[in-house]
Amino acid sequence: MTSSTTTSFDLRAMAALLAQGRQLHALSLLLLAAALLLAALPAVAVATATSGALPLALSLVAGLLQCYYALRVDFDARLFQAASEDEDSARAAQRLDASLLALGLLKPGREGRDWPARWRGARGLMMRQAIALSVQTAAVVWAYGRVWA
Template sequence: MPADLQLHVVASLLRRGRSLDQLSMGLSVLGVLLGLAPLLFSMISLWCLVISAWLVLSGLLQKYWAFRVAFDADLFQLMAQDPGNLSDRTEALDQALQDLGLQPRQSATRPWAERSRGALGLLKRQALLVIVQISLPLLVILASPWLPFAG
């Protein structure tokens, strides 16, 4: 696969992280609303507070990975626009990242295939955190019809 096409594909995949981030943001807002429920109602379940904390904290962690994925998506898109002098642009990108303290100083530059695997790994981490975020509320929802029978 030509280098420019591979960079475009990776950038496109990384942009899907925005959908994950929007889902996570909705869940985080739900968590905040559950956390504010004691102000509106006199009785509140401990489960509501636990789910609220779960949604908000896991949403914040996901947001960190969402920023990283979005940053990489922009970089991959930028590099894919002019693949003719990719090696020169790669050196300039590495130098800029090192100057900003976003990349450790290295002697050799990494190939784009390795960078692609790393960036897609960040997207997988982001997706995993969204799954973690939704898992506890989903378990409570699925178990709630059985709670009256449990005791």
């Protein structure tokens, strides 16, 4: 599919898919709270210091990485939604590139990508967000298992 055959519905559909990253982000925030709660409990402070510090640190790093990707995915979702309001998808891509260049968010020479290339990039960011969430989940489970074992 080229940008000349991309419809505003295609752009709205991609925006809707990327908007699902908000649920991943919400779950990540809950896991971050669980990790911080575990770290703050005085009863398990000694156990955490000796056996749970590594998984808690990994959870924190993965959670922060997930937050970064969540910001990027949400930004892309909003950009695709805004682009869908223009009936001419080629013109929408040009306007998007011009805006991103003006804001310093797109390196010169990267403009002109077709919509499928943009979608691959956005889905890649969402995949990285999901991977960071998976690592964070595993690390929290690992930390709770180490502390309560």
